[in-house]
Amino acid sequence: ETGVTQTPRHLVMGMTNKKSLKCEQHLGHNAMYWYKQSAKKPLELMFVYSLEERVENNSVPSRFSPECPNSSHLFLHLHTLQPEDSALYLCASSQEIQYSNQPQHFGDGTRLSIL
Amino acid sequence: AQSVAQPEDQVNVAEGNPLTVKCTYSVSGNPYLFWYVQYPNRGLQFLLKYITGDNLVKGSYGFEAEFNKSQTSFHLKKPSALVSDSALYFCAVRASGNYGGSQGNLIFGKGTKLSVKP
Numbered sequence: 377e378t379g380v381t382q383t384p385r386h387l388v389m390g391m392t393n394k395k396s397l398k399c400e401q402h403l404g405h406n407a408m409y410w411y412k413q414s415a416k417k418p419l420e421l422m423f424v425y426s427l428e429e430r431v432e433n434n435s436v437p438s439r440f441s442p443e444c445p446n447s448s449h450l451f452l453h454l455h456t457l458q459p460e461d462s463a464l465y466l467c468a469s470s471q472e473i474q475y476s477n478q479p480q481h482f483g484d485g486t487r488l489s490i491l
Numbered sequence: 492a493q494s495v496a497q498p499e500d501q502v503n504v505a506e507g508n509p510l511t512v513k514c515t516y517s518v519s520g521n522p523y524l525f526w527y528v529q530y531p532n533r534g535l536q537f538l539l540k541y542i543t544g545d546n547l548v549k550g551s552y553g554f555e556a557e558f559n560k561s562q563t564s565f566h567l568k569k570p571s572a573l574v575s576d577s578a579l580y581f582c583a584v585r586a587s588g589n590y591g592g593s594q595g596n597l598i599f600g601k602g603t604k605l606s607v608k609p
Contacts, residue, residue, distance in 0.1 A: 378534065419535075419581070419599040432596070466534050476585045477523045477542045480597060482534035 379403040382467050382483035389457065390491050397452040397486045399467030407473040408450040409480065410442060413464040425450060426473050454488075462490045493518045495584050497600035504572045504607050512567040512603045514582030521587040524565040525597070526556055529579040538580075541565060542587075552576070572607045579604050 380401045389395050401408065410422040424432035425444040439461075441453040450467055464487050468480040494517045504510045516522055523542055527535040539550025546558045556567045567580060582600040 378536065380534070382534075416601075418601045421596055424596070468535075476587060476597075477540070479525055479537040479540055480535075481537065482527075484532070484534045487532075 378481050378483065380467060380469055380481050380483035382465075382486050384486060385484065386487045386489075388489045388491060389454070391457055391459075393457075394453070394455040396454065397465055397467075397488075399450040399452075399483055401448055401450075401467075401469040401481070401483075403469055403481060405469035405471050405481070406447050407470045408444060408447070409468040409470075410450065410452055411466040411468065413466055413485070419466075423452075424473060431473065457488075457490045459490050462488055464488070493584060493586060493596075493598045495582050495598050495600040497580075497582055497603045499603050500601075501604045501606065504605070506574050506607055506609050507571050510569050510572040510576070510605065510607070512580050512582075512605060514565045514567065514600060515563050516565060516582070516584040517563065518584050518586045522565075523585045523587050524556075524558065525583040525585075526550065526554070526565075526567050527581045527583065527599075529581065529602070531578075535581060538567075572605075574607050574609055577605055577607045 383398045408425045412420040422436045423442045428444045439456050443451040464485045466485045467483045470480045471478045496515045525540045526538040529535050541548045541558045549555045554569050579602045581602050583597045585597050
């Protein structure tokens, strides 16, 4: 139990569908992150939120839309995805983004498959 | 620019033997260094970190890592490997200090698959 819960664990969707990934952290952290993990590639940071404000957007296509309604919840809204978007999407949280000696805590991810 | 290199895609070890997973880094100033482990169908799990002080850091499950500033390395070690240690291991680095924005991002290596055979 890492304190970071992601749902659903698996998601299969067509390219024209709209779906959302959910992340919830029970650690009292103020920063939350979305990462994409593809086979044979390094972990890619997608979005960073600090106290519900987006502080980082790493040139992610607009078909990925994040939302952070409060410091405990993070969503990733998906629409019109491409086959290359199939990957494991990981959510993480940490105390504060400015205090760089603190580890990030990860959820178990959502395995996304685009048909 | 910050970077992390894990030169081995895979490390194979016999159970009971010592293991080493290598990591070198590049960062401006002093680094904060982390090791994570990922088991199949799971997220990344924090193992240990180096912030300052003693160069030998002890972490979870009997793992330890040695910080070597002159070689800019932070190799992960364990004296006696277990089959259950088989997993994907990630090294990560961040520049020390109070940063916002991309300077504070955690940079991950591409991962090393550890296989421990009975």
